[in-house]
Amino acid sequence: xxxxxxAALVLFSGGQDSTTCLxxxxxxxxxxxxxxxxxxxxxxxxxxxxxxxxxxxxxxxPAWRKRLGDDQVIRIEALAQISTTAMTHDVEIVxxxxxxxxxxxxxxxxxxxxxxxALAYRRGxxxxxxxxxxxxxxxxxxxxxxxVKAMQLALNLGMDAHFILETPLMxxxxxxxxxxxxxxxxxxxxxxxxxxxxxxxxxxxxxxxxWGYGCGSCPACRLRAEGWRKYIAS
Numbered sequence: 001x002x003x004x005x006x007a008a009l010v011l012f013s014g015g016q017d018s019t020t021c022l023x024x025x026x027x028x029x030x031x032x033x034x035x036x037x038x039x040x041x042x043x044x045x046x047x048x049x050x051x052x053x054x055x056x057x058x059x060x061x062p063a064w065r066k067r068l069g070d071d072q073v074i075r076i077e078a079l080a081q082i083s084t085t086a087m088t089h090d091v092e093i094v095x096x097x098x099x100x101x102x103x104x105x106x107x108x109x110x111x112x113x114x115x116x117x118a119l120a121y122r123r124g125x126x127x128x129x130x131x132x133x134x135x136x137x138x139x140x141x142x143x144x145x146x147x148v149k150a151m152q153l154a155l156n157l158g159m160d161a162h163f164i165l166e167t168p169l170m171x172x173x174x175x176x177x178x179x180x181x182x183x184x185x186x187x188x189x190x191x192x193x194x195x196x197x198x199x200x201x202x203x204x205x206x207x208x209x210x211w212g213y214g215c216g217s218c219p220a221c222r223l224r225a226e227g228w229r230k231y232i233a234s
Contacts, residue, residue, distance in 0.1 A: 007031040008127040008166075009120045011112055012071070014046035016197045016212070016224060017131030017169055019053055020177055023184045024168055025129050026057070026064040033069040033123065035116055039108065040080030043203035047073065053196045060188050074115055079108060109142035110151060117155045117163055126164060133169045133177075136223055145170050174227020175234060199224050 008025045012018045012034035025032045036050055050071070058065035083106055109132060116128050132143040141147060145167070152165040169177055181189045193212070198205065200214030200221050207213060211228035214221040 004028075005030050006127060007033065007069070007123070007125045008129050009116055009123065009125045010034050011116055011128070011130040012036050012050060013131075014049040014053060014197060015131070015199045016174075016193055017133065017177060019193055019197045020181045020184070021129050021131045021168060022053075023057065023064070023181065023189055025127075026061070026067050027184055029127065030067060031069050032067050033125065034071045035119055036071070036073045037076055037112055037115070038073055039076040039078075043198065043201050045203045045205055046198040049196055049198050053192070056192050056196055060192060061185060072119065074119075076111060076115070079111065107142070109140075109147070113148075113151045113165065114155065117159060117161070120163065121159055121161055126162060127166060128163055129166045129168070131169050132167045133172065135169075135171050136173045136177075136227065173230075174223055175230035178227060178231035179234070 006029055008029040008031075010018065010022045010025050010032060012022055013036060022032065022034060034050070034054065036047055038044070038047055041047075050073075054068060054071060058068055109130070113128070113130065116130075120126070120128050130148070132148055134144050148165050148167055148170075152163060155161065155163055155165075168180075172180065178190065178193075181193055185192075195212070198213060201218040202215045204215040205213045207216065209216060209221075209225065211225045214224070216222075216225065
């Protein structure tokens with residue numbers, strides 16, 4: 001089965017990276033389903049944006065609308081119960097003794113990939129697409145290429161399956177991610193990402209910057225803003 005006739009499952013948070021991955025999957029695959037995760041995140045507004053993004057993609061890109069399949073949101077309250085992080089609790093964003101920001105939720109992507117694979121298994125989907133990135137990231141160990149490769153091996157062994165975990169943004173910085181969006185959907189997709197997606201860790205959507213909504217000071221906002229500046233300057 002070729003990609004043109006295959007299905008894909010996209011880990012879709014409602015942020016810039018996962019929306020770009022969703023657009024890429026819609027461009028490549030015959031059927032694309034999405035899955036989101038509610039783990040008690042402080043910026044839960046990102047989940048609220050998911051439906052609007054899917055609707056906008058379908059409206060602006062008719063060919064993609066025909067390929068866009070089911071969506072599910074899976075609740076994982078345990079991630080917030082077992083760790084106190086700045087992503088799940090109202091605490092200041094700081095770095096720990098290792099230099100790792102306390103926005104790191106231990107095991108988050110490992111759990112996401114495991115549940116996504118279980119869903120893909122049930123849905124008969126081989127390709128699982130995630131927005132993990134090792135180029136522009138905060139040092140999260142579960143975003144590394146080696147981690148994803150190890151998870152692919154473990155999931156295939158544990159489920160006797162042949163999943164392919166795809167991370168198209170792994171070696172792209174944020175500027176390159178903006179350029180990829182433009183390549184996939186032109187200014188219409190770039191504008192959609194600017195207006196509809198959410199990246200701010202504090203969940204701020206009352207302030208609109210040239211790069212989108214956010215507080216402007218958290219690590220996610222700074223990374224997105226810097227990527228936007230480099231993109232428009234290139």
